[in-house]
Amino acid sequence: DTGVSQNPRHKITKRGQNVTFRCDPISEHNRLYWYRQTLGQGPEFLTYFQNEAQLEKSRLLSDRFSAERPKGSFSTLEIQRTEQGDSAMYLCASSLDGTRETQYFGPGTRLLVL
């Protein structure tokens, strides 16, 4: 197993620009999760997929955020019209099917909005 991978690892953008992050889960993992972690805080849930279906979205996920998992494998998280408050670490995790399975995290994408 190669683990969960995320790209890019770092992203610096100017306010108002759009950014897209990619997450590749552990192979055979049906579930994929996105979390956001700001400095000094624990991760906060954003959304999750079971295969290609997006099953839950947090209130944190404003209409500027969109996530997809088109073929049930990798996922993308797009932020449109970025704001300085979007600066954070965006973490992806994956798990086998079922709510009792352990979530395994990727290294994260650190976003800085200037």
Add this chain to the structure above:
Amino acid sequence: AQTVTQSQPEMSVQEAETVTLSCTYDTSESDYYLFWYKQPPSRQMILVIRQEAYKQQNATENRFSVNFQKAAKSFSLKISDSQLGDAAMYFCACCTGTASKLTFGTGTRLQVTL
């Protein structure tokens, strides 16, 4: 809504000594899982240990063990024979059961000294 409280922002332990990190939580789930994750500086979050709420026996993983008190909703992590490599942020996370998302505490930064 689920909540997780880690009341110790920072802890320090000498190498080879034992340290206990505290966590309390609240959930409406009746059957759920709890987790401790470790996040070393600038590195990805990794699972330390997990506990199934319906199991009365406390989980152990080598030098790591938990003290799970279901009625008190307490889930502390004990690290025995601390090593320099244990230095990290430790996050308590609750509670997958019928829900899939994890709720994290604010973390405890563990420092290991010689």
